[in-house]
Amino acid sequence: EADIYQTPRYLVIGTGKKITLECSQTMGHDKMYWYQQDPGMELHLIHYSYGVNSTEKGDLSSESTVSRIRTEHFPLTLESARPSHTSQYLCASSDLQRTANEKLFFGSGTQLSVL
Amino acid sequence: GESVGLHLPTLSVQEGDNSIINCAYSNSASDYFIWYKQESGKGPQFIIDIRSNMDKRQGQRVTVLLNKTVKHLSLQIAATQPGDSAVYFCAENMRGYQKVTFGTGTKLQVIP
Numbered sequence: 001e002a003d004i005y006q007t008p009r010y011l012v013i014g015t016g017k018k019i020t021l022e023c024s025q026t027m028g029h030d031k032m033y034w035y036q037q038d039p040g041m042e043l044h045l046i047h048y049s050y051g052v053n054s055t056e057k058g059d060l061s062s063e064s065t066v067s068r069i070r071t072e073h074f075p076l077t078l079e080s081a082r083p084s085h086t087s088q089y090l091c092a093s094s095d096l097q098r099t100a101n102e103k104l105f106f107g108s109g110t111q112l113s114v115l
Numbered sequence: 116g117e118s119v120g121l122h123l124p125t126l127s128v129q130e131g132d133n134s135i136i137n138c139a140y141s142n143s144a145s146d147y148f149i150w151y152k153q154e155s156g157k158g159p160q161f162i163i164d165i166r167s168n169m170d171k172r173q174g175q176r177v178t179v180l181l182n183k184t185v186k187h188l189s190l191q192i193a194a195t196q197p198g199d200s201a202v203y204f205c206a207e208n209m210r211g212y213q214k215v216t217f218g219t220g221t222k223l224q225v226i227p
Contacts, residue, residue, distance in 0.1 A: 102206075
């Protein structure tokens with residue numbers, strides 16, 4: 001069982017609100033990721049981080065931002081939520097330094113609904 | 116929200132039968148491959164992996180086959196059970212490139 005946690009599990013919020021999706025892992029993994037996934041659809045990488053103070057944009061353009069101040073914590077922020085942001089957001093981590101292969105451990109996801 | 120990408124193909128299998136889920140990967144230089152299982156409302160979970168120096172690897176009730184010539188990966192599930200119902204994603208990675216590419220996924224439905 002992977003030790004990676006996402007909160008909240010579900011979030012329903014009004015348009016224009018600022019939100020932060022939390023992701024924490026206790027495995028000491030250096031690399032972390034955020035994926036966006038609509039129901040029954042593919043996974044799209046929106047952000048990733050190689051370690052503290054590293055943030056990179058993924059393959060899918062996103063209006064969200066991320067930060068990596070601590071190894072274990074990789075929050076995702078939307079400054080002004082819109083209905084088009086409604087989706088499932090999945091956080092993941094990998095022990096890239098040790099294994100050199102990208103075996104990802106995923107959290108349970110946050111299902112975001114913007115009204 | 117706005118949907119991006121393809122809807123997932125579905126494979127329906129009778130309980131007790133064997134399932135074969137296929138994946139075509141894109142990068143001939145990829146040297147590490149993983150199958151993930153995603154149950155409804157959950158994040159993907161690791162099932163089995165294989166490196167490019169192998170063509171077959173077996174786990175508990177699962178076998179992954181790798182054909183590098185045609186860039187094809189398959190996941191075989193023996194004696195499929197209702198608990199195997201999920202979406203299955205393959206992923207490829209190239210050592211040193213530090214990028215994981217996920218396939219489109221296949222939804223497995225087990226008929227009791």
